[in-house]
Amino acid sequence: MKNNFKINKANNTVKAEINLLIYSKDAILGTAYLFLDKIYVFIEQKDQDAWFVNLKLKKNIKETSEEIIGEFYNELLNQALRSEISKQNSGFRKYIVESALFSAVYGQRPEEENFLDLGDDVDLEDANYKDDPLGIAVPWENK
């Protein structure tokens, strides 16, 4: 399949083969969702490493099939990056939300800004509890 997609102008359809080793399922579904006002989407599994994504253009769409599939692949790249950033930060995001809600429930006042520079070499995602990069285990009187 040239360029990993095939356009059928007579039917206004495009069949794209998407490599799951490059793009996560989350990224593919996220991309397809964004195009729902312009296309009908039919997804099928090719094999363990690939999906076929079949796009059928809706009526009265201004863009051509070539433009739609080009935009689809561009967005796929965006969604892949978004998906990765989201995955990498999921724990920290959860921590921020929980801390904010917890402090609100127990009536703590918003604290003064206090810059916490952990240094370039500290990675919160990889840290385990023994590393204690946030100094949580340090008694307050020793801080």
Added chain:
Amino acid sequence: MIKLEKVKKKNLGFFRYKKINNNILLTNEVGNFCFLSLDDFKKFIYGQLDSKSKIYQVLKNGNFIKNKINEKVLINDYRRKNSFLAQGPSLHIIVLTKRCDHVCTYCQASAKINCDKKYDMDARIAKKTVDMIFQTTNRSISIEFQGGEPLLNWEILKFITDYSIEKNKHNDKDIRIHLMSNFGVMDQEKLNFLAKRRVGLSTSLDAPEQVHNKNRIFPGAKNSYQNAVKWIKKANKIYKKEADDCMPGVVNTITRDSFPFYREMVDENLSLDFEGVYIRPLSPFGTAQKTWKEIGYTPEEYLDYYKNVLDYIIKINLEKKIEFYERGTFFILLKILSKIDPNDLDMRSPCGAGIGQLLYNYDGKVYTCDEGRMIKDDTFMIGNVDKSSYEEMVGSDIVKSMCVASCLDGLQCDRCVYKPYCGVCPVYNYAQHGTLFPQLSCNNRCKINMGIFDYLFKKLEDEEVRKVFESWVKKY
């Protein structure tokens, strides 16, 4: 073209992004934002930015760089931006009557013309409604009279106003009362009563005159526009003396007929001493559903109009050195440019239905929100002041469903760069698509919001315009 294999994922704090003009807009969970050139964006995600560069400092201060994150600031900002979550309903809309003296082409409330008083709230329901309102957990209470035309049930309006003020002497709430009226049956006695009790006023003005009178028909050959303008002027005068902290406001509902007259609309609002305009697109509720072919439009057409209005307002601000705004835009800019959330109930996550606002109908039925009562069936009814307790209503499955349906973290919106500033309306979704969980890519409200955000962020790249926007926000 981004090369995924080169991305240093572990250096990146959480952010969403989108290409705006030739730059990349980045936003994060607390609404911080910055623009990067494509080149800088690539350097950022590939971990190649010079840590001494200005752009690195901007990213660091905005908490976009993972190992430079100021955790306490993020937590405080998140908490401040979502403080409404712990407060409970503050907006309490009372539909005093379903009767109206106007026949508007877009009436979302499906008001009744020339009917008897069976559609009026009676004193017993009114008292129970106020008693229910005072059970809210929120320290602030904003009572808003709506209809139909609320002034047609004047005795009950007076009763609720005085009873609420009296009741508050023992409750110590921060109470505000507001009237939405077309001023069709306004008179000096009523206006004096309202001003004396600091009841805020809002009216519809679909300027210019020919558009207003086409949209808002006042049977009996009366000129609705001239009548509204007459009472706006009188109200401005008396409120300046007696209640200058709650000066009259305006709502400008936009139909297809409004499109050519955006300058006239702005000029007329300016000449009437309003602080700004408040343009509202039509929603697919009530009469507007039936008249959509004649007066409705596509999201793209509305956005063209919106941009014309905003460009013109910005021009006026720059030329006349005044702060005159578009109210909806002002709320959005507060979210973007400040650390405050204005608690705009339609534009928050989750939306205000049942947890930020309640609507009390003339017959005692209680709905999740203003929009909820506009749906023909009772899908969004959560109780009755006669039979239900406050806890039953606010804790009902319907309210929980509304929260789930409008919490952006669980929707596709979680991927959108504008998520920190936006909100969905489940009732709108139900009206347009027949479900609380529609395909948002096909949703007209989403398209309009997206277009407005695109426009505003493009404008924010212009220093001169940004100063205008900042001057509006500083007034808050």
